[in-house]
Amino acid sequence: MYDYAQVHVKYTIPPAIVLTIVLAPLFTRRDIFKICFLLVVAVAYTIPWDSYLITTGVWTYPSDVIVGPTVFDIPAEELFFFIIQTYITACLQILLSKSVVTATYLHNEADGQDPVGRSLKKRKRVGQVILSLCSILPLFMRGGHATGTYMKLILVWAGPVLFMLWTFAYQLLLTFSWSKTWLPIMLPTLYLWVIDTLALRRGTWCIESGTKLGIQVWPHLDIEEAVFFLMTNTLVVCGSIAYDNAAAVLDAFPSTFAVVPGIPSPALLLKGIFLSTSKYDIARIRGLQNALEVLARKSRSFYLASGVFAGRLRIDLILLYAFCRVADDLIDDAPSAEEADSWVKHFSNFLDTAYSPKYDRARFEQALAPFPAKAQSILVLLPTDKLPPQPLYSLLDGFRMDQRFFRKGPNQDPPIQTFADLERYASCVAATIGELCLSLVYQHDPDHLTDETTKQKCVAAGGEMGRALQYINIVRDVTTDAQSGRCYIPNEWFNKSSASSPVKHNEEVARHRKRILDIAFAIYAENRDAIEELPRYARDGIRVAVESYMEIGRVMRDRMQEGKPLDFTGGGKKGRASVPKWTRIWVGWRTMAGWRGSA
Structure with a gap:
């Protein structure tokens, strides 16, 4: 029946x-x-x-x-x-x-x-x-x-x-x-x-x-x-x-x-x-295709998180991240310090032109001319009308700090001499990205209900969270950075007497990695509640972007506690700690379902 x-x-x-x-x-x-x-x-x-x-x-x-x-x-x-x-x-x-x-x-x-x-x-x-x-x-x-x-x-x-x-x-x-x-x-x-x-x-x-x-x-x-x-x-x-x-x-x-x-x-x-x-604006479509290709290869955590965003916010975030990745690749992969300096100047000139109060098409095309064709297609779409210029210039300052690694002479101290230097570097290359992302979030907010005080609080917290994620990145990449002649662990932390002993030096590096990782989690714990004050339409996407990256930190922390080496392959490049794709998907889903990660 x-x-x-x-x-x-x-x-x-x-x-x-x-x-x-x-x-x-x-x-x-x-x-x-x-x-x-x-x-x-x-x-x-x-x-x-x-x-x-x-x-x-x-x-x-x-x-x-x-x-x-x-x-x-x-x-x-x-x-x-x-x-x-x-x-x-x-x-x-x-x-x-x-x-x-x-x-x-x-x-x-x-x-x-x-x-x-x-x-x-x-x-x-x-x-x-x-x-x-x-x-x-x-x-x-x-x-x-x-x-x-x-x-x-x-x-x-x-x-x-x-x-x-x-x-x-x-x-x-x-x-x-x-x-x-x-x-x-x-x-x-x-x-x-x-x-x-x-x-x-x-x-x-x-x-x-x-x-x-x-x-x-x-x-x-x-x-x-x-x-x-x-x-x-x-x-x-x-x-x-x-x-x-x-x-x-x-x-x-x-x-x-x-x-x-x-x-x-x-x-x-x-x-x-x-x-x-x-x-259809075919140039815009191709630029967006190129931007997405860059993210798929270079920023898998954000590539995953971008699926949670919708509409024009998603497109503009992809273009922003692709701009940052293009800048990082051209400057970081330059064969010489001189060429890296040249790329920084090209990007600075591009920003000067893009943010000029008087648009000059000829000057704009001239500013784009030095860049490869695919990079041009991305740069021209950067939503400068929705982004404040200062964080982008600060990002270039971070790249300039990077280049000092290749200019130091035999008797010159490394660029990251103190923890204040590390903070300044992380603020330039990562806190700025947090600020820029939240600028786009508020620009595209369909409800516009957030008061100015809350906006400022969230933007500041976004900058701090960006710093925390950069510290995770630094801890993860110690070995690969060393291979390219860089060390972001403050030089003043090292005991110079241990330099002659590889075993003692490695033990000291491990302690410093843990110290930076602890700082990252402390910053995360202090600022993660600010995510809940973001506009609802973007809250989950920001949360996923943060948590999927913090999961790398949790994996490293667990390996430290178990006495295992941090330099392993879990789906990323050889020698770099990473999180497999399905783990990132699971972390993203549980994050959006309201499960909070450990601090």
Whole structure:
């Protein structure tokens, strides 16, 4: 009795609960709005079609398997199926796409130098032809209760909507990896095929034999049911990706869409989806692609954390971090001190030009000219209108301190002579990044509810947290830094008499590493509560960025306590302490779920 309700209790509600638990810490406002929008559309569009199937006898339900209440002859359990299936599939698509910066998959199809864009235009037309035929040809099939009626009704119902969604979102559907498109379609489809097989075998619902083709995928699963669940999940995934496509266009092109609220209105989303691809700023897209590539190679902790941010804040944070990484690579990897100095001057000149009150295009292009092409594409996108200049100049001061390692003569003291020198260095290269990140957070805050006092407190705490993370970095990289002629442990800490004994020297270095690590955790403990005062929309992302890096410190602290060497490989470069990818993902999830790391 009440078999249909039991289907939900046993098979559909549990995976929905699991997905909710997994996704709850990761949900953004846009995610929630998208799911609600898809639910409303799915239910509203399916009710008339499903009601027709039931009233014409294509589908039937024994009276003892349903609770009783109906809407337009549709059992309450059936209505709930529309909701729960849409919810499960949408959640899965959101979860699998969290790491994607959707704007990087947009293409200007009028750009002759973009072979992908040119191919997309042709493939779009092929898809439209196929979906048009799927929508129109069933109309010429025999009507009534003739064989094939159910399949005809499925195709006529789903085909036009798929045609529309394909037309809107074909770029992403064609360029996303299979794990972002086919996987969220096929996983729930296969699962629902199994549920449907069990329900048909038990007689929970049945299809009239005169309306189906009589072909079975496997025993008890008719081809029509298999196609129905494949179509419905495809509709949900394509609808979700079409929403992402519209939001990506809005976020990617501030010159076209000056203001984009946290949750774009349906009218604004339509403007985004209808914007001609020929108007896409291809230079901006390529610059963002290059920035993301730099982060994926050079800053895995932030690359992971960036998936928690949304909209233009995420894009601007990626561009800021990529700028810092490009500067670090060009200056740090320079073959000589003279060339490193030259790069510092080039960056300083670039900032002077970018922050000049009077924009001079010729001067700006001249300032960009010394940089490699990929670096230029990133630098030109640096959101200087939202960033204060002073921290960026301080960052260059930190690079200048680095270069003193290569200028010191045989009788000259190292640059990091005292702990005050170490503090100043960490403030230049890391505290500045914390300040810049929080500047972007407040610039993009959709609510603007934070008072000035709280802002100043959080920005100051962000600078301190940046220092703590730099200390973690220094402790981790002692060996690799030494190989390149650098030592960030204050020189005054060393006992000069131990220098002649490698064993004593190594023991002393280990003590100093622990000392710096303890300082890092003390700063972290003192400032981590300030994260809770950040705007809610960015709080989780900042927390993940901090905790994923502090986890490296925790791993090192544990190894120190166990007497193990710190220079190991856990997914990073040889000789550098790191945290495996899945551990970082776990740390990120538990952090967003409200679990606080140890200080």
